[in-house]
Amino acid sequence: MSFAIITDSTSDLTKALREQYDIDYCKMEFSLEDKTYRASLDWDEISSSDFYNSMREGKRYKTVQVPVKTFDEKFRELLSKGEDILYIACSSGLSGSVNSAVVLAGELRSDFPDRKIVCIDSLISGLGQGSMAIKAARMRDDGKTIDETAAWIEEHKLFFNQYGTVESLDYLKAAGRVTASSAFFGNLFSVKPILISDLEGHNLAVKKVKGRKSSLDELAQMTAKYIENPLEQTIYVGHADDEAAANAVSEKIKELIPGAVTSHYVIGPIVGASVGPGTIIVFYYGKHKKEQLNGN
Numbered sequence: 001m002s003f004a005i006i007t008d009s010t011s012d013l014t015k016a017l018r019e020q021y022d023i024d025y026c027k028m029e030f031s032l033e034d035k036t037y038r039a040s041l042d043w044d045e046i047s048s049s050d051f052y053n054s055m056r057e058g059k060r061y062k063t064v065q066v067p068v069k070t071f072d073e074k075f076r077e078l079l080s081k082g083e084d085i086l087y088i089a090c091s092s093g094l095s096g097s098v099n100s101a102v103v104l105a106g107e108l109r110s111d112f113p114d115r116k117i118v119c120i121d122s123l124i125s126g127l128g129q130g131s132m133a134i135k136a137a138r139m140r141d142d143g144k145t146i147d148e149t150a151a152w153i154e155e156h157k158l159f160f161n162q163y164g165t166v167e168s169l170d171y172l173k174a175a176g177r178v179t180a181s182s183a184f185f186g187n188l189f190s191v192k193p194i195l196i197s198d199l200e201g202h203n204l205a206v207k208k209v210k211g212r213k214s215s216l217d218e219l220a221q222m223t224a225k226y227i228e229n230p231l232e233q234t235i236y237v238g239h240a241d242d243e244a245a246a247n248a249v250s251e252k253i254k255e256l257i258p259g260a261v262t263s264h265y266v267i268g269p270i271v272g273a274s275v276g277p278g279t280i281i282v283f284y285y286g287k288h289k290k291e292q293l294n295g296n
Contacts, residue, residue: 003084003116003146005137006074008066008097009039010090011130012238012268021137026074028097028270029064039063039270048266052241052277060174061273065090065097071104075117079108084116084146088133088153091201092121094274118150120157123201126271127236127283128160158289163222164195164203164281165215171276172203194218196292206293216245219282220252225295226286230257233285238267240279249280 005021007013009028018024028039032054037045055061078085089098098121105117122129132153139149166172191208192215198204209215223235235253239246243264250262267279
């Protein structure tokens, strides 16, 4: 039996990808002063350029996990249609959404005893999380059951990797979304941090690189070092309103991995509120995260 695949606003799946793979998502929320927005990955209420330009002007957005009401409405809609649900959630190290979904799933069992809700803590966000949903959709299309699909994702989720660099760690630090020593936060003038996702699903600052160009080159170098079967996957390059930097990283990746396929997208509002404008993140399937941690 087929099943529904759900993510949330941190998955950063474009409309084209969601439609291609029949993936839905539950919206988180973000706010500025007294105005609250639903975190649409299609930028329905505010454009990405306006969002990131306002951050450049000093505005700070607050983010909220998926409201329980939103989960309840979406889950009931799908369960009422006779569909089981596989929810691939933002890392529990970054959001409480997965915990809310697990609690709600338990409460819904009495109303839908013949249906199943499986919640997976992706331990990542962005198109690392989104790529898990794409893989799940491909497995579903191949006839795998929800249990077979969930088991594979659970077993392999720490192979979905990211390398990122930010213009400033201030946004991540203010949002409590990065792990690094106090020494790391100091003396960052003209020095750019390199971040990965660790084994607990936190953003971990692992090294500092001198200058913007060097930091972008580093993302490509590390992708080439840790990726597995690069010609059998799409390498996703997310940018926070800096298409030129995304192009530079893609070109460097293709130089290091001839034949590689890359795809760009604008980082969505929830991830963007935490990382800030100018951020570049590369997502790919590669070696286990332990190797990244040990190699840095």
